[in-house]
Amino acid sequence: MTLGRSCIRLCVIAVAMQASSAFAEVFQFPALHASQPADPEQALLTDYNQVAVIYGSADIGAFSPAIEAFQQNNPQVGIEYHQLQTLEMYDMTIKERASGAANADLIISSSMDLQMKLANDGYAIAHQSTQTDALPNWARWRNEAFAVTQEPAVIAYNREFFRENELEPPRTREAFLELLRANDDLLSEKVTTYDIERSGVGFLFLARDERFFPGIWDFIRQLGQSKVKLYSNTSPMLEKIADGQVVLGYNLLGSYAETFSHRTPNLGVILPDDFIVVYSRIAIIPRGARNPNLGARFLDYMLSIEGQTVLQDAGNFNPVRADVPQSPFSSLIFDRYGERVRSFPVGPGLLVYLDQAKRQRFIRRWQDALLNRR
Template sequence: MKLIWTIGAAALFATSLAQAQTLPENYPADYPDLVTEANAEGSLLIYTNLSGDNLNPIIEAFNAAYPDIAVESIEMGPAEAFTRYQAETGTGVASADLVIANSITDWISAVNKGMLDAYVSPETANVPEWSYPEPGLYTISTDPMVTIYNKITVPEGLQLSSMEDYFAAIAESRDVFEGKVGTYDGRYAFGGAIGYAFARYHGDPAWDWFENAGPLTRPGGGAGGMIERTLSGELSSSFVVSGPVVFNRLKQEGLGEVLGWTFPSDGTPVFLRGMGITAGAPHPAAAKVFLDFVLSEDGQYAVAAGNLTPYRPGVITSDELSYSLDEVIEAIGGEDKMILIDYDPEMVETFDAFTARWGEAFNM
């Protein structure tokens, strides 16, 4: 049974912590001084590709604990968050204190360019090591990718969880799937990072699957578009679709009668959504306190309330159509079935070659 933890409960808990001025045992003794400094700064600016629906529950819970720190977020494309910060700081303009984005290649570039404050959070003892792979680079959520089906147009026997079987079915059951399969475009940063990690995990068989089934698919567009096209019957199925977007959409009454989904049973891609304090942050103390809060237990419950996937061990979500990473791992049968879409420097070095090969396999 899932532990019910609403955003109101998280906020109440956070408020009681702040009022009692208690901190976890592993926090440094001078952490209250950091909080005092953050309160004096009084504000925080975030550049992010998260929507308000995703980020507002986190801000609400944070402000319950730290009401003296006003948080502003500006939504933009993931790559734009980095280019805008560089352009502004390059001309001496005050810019973002913190960036939250899901562009693996841009994060690697930001690390290499020294764009991040190498802050060491006291919460690192409580989260997996892979979630902070570089100095200053952290993870806000770990979003699984799923396969979706139109349950009306795809027979139950073809609603497969194994990706090996799925790609075989696309090639063999053309009356159902030909020209009616969606996925992200692997020639671009987000889809390319997923495809790269998928091919790295499965090896040569992945390229056989891509080459056999790729020409029958219609890559392109985001998760919302793939869901709508699958619901309408324009697509019969879509693969490696952002799970949190699917789960949130399924909360609408009746959609589950048409839209089916599954975690890939032979390897579920999990995307690390990055978070980091900028090297030139105008409000560095407030940014540190915010980052620490996001990594904390009540912060991770707030991440779940924002329809994202919390990854801190022990966090269990309150909704049957919501998953924490612990629940994803249990559902897919173990960590060895998890394909972490991580910050592999080799991906950056070979990305052009990968995208060219992917485009050829998918006839694009």
């Protein structure tokens, strides 16, 4: 079922929340079948007509098929999905716990480092099941933090612009740099990437680039000279590339880019030939969850073969489990480019990206490089 059809059935509502999350949206997915057990006391002990509250950073258009598929298997469970920026999600979780307010039942964030900090600092409860046991070792930590997707950073470009200007889209970072140098006037104000001060995943992608691409700071200086446009979300970058407001994007989220390209043929998507940075969305069940059993049930569905397949087929969220049949996009990444994949294992190693002194030095260097303009 598409999101458009869901809007009619589910009465999806966008609302402004408290000041700390003024840009959040809440989407309501009522239970498909309201029912009551014969014994009224049993209703208090079961999940009849309960609502699972999920905080997530994934766009509702990409994530709603997983919610709808879950409800087909759990028709008496409603879903309340809060679409949030990752830092908002992190701050809300801490503030809710400090005030004694109930947390969400499940938190799914693209900021691996922030999720890992929540788990490491005691904000997650353990959950073990046949589905979590099916994950590879790198994808879970202490049965408290779980990778649910694998998503690459890609290059995106406007096919018409490159064709009309007889340009070859870049397939490596070095080629990207040389393209900008050789076409400085033509591409000025026509390139986009993440604002790493506002985007957690953008920061992670660039930090990984620094480790594996020796020319990264020359690359960033050239982006600055080309007057790069910075955004905190992937979707507006893809839209602007497709309609020609900008024509080239770096380190964009591959799951969204691949989905967008299917309905917008003018958007080209490239997996870099030199290496591919792959990150994962991490899910935790917060210690103050309203209904942790519902959070665990939704988590288990996402990690099941069926759930992983839905995530892959509907949103190009590549599966974590090895026993899920791969889509052509997923197979291309992990079979053809396998040795060139640079991923992030789930574990305390992610906390290095939150070391405030190191983070500030990295951001200052990024700022200095970008400001080196003509």
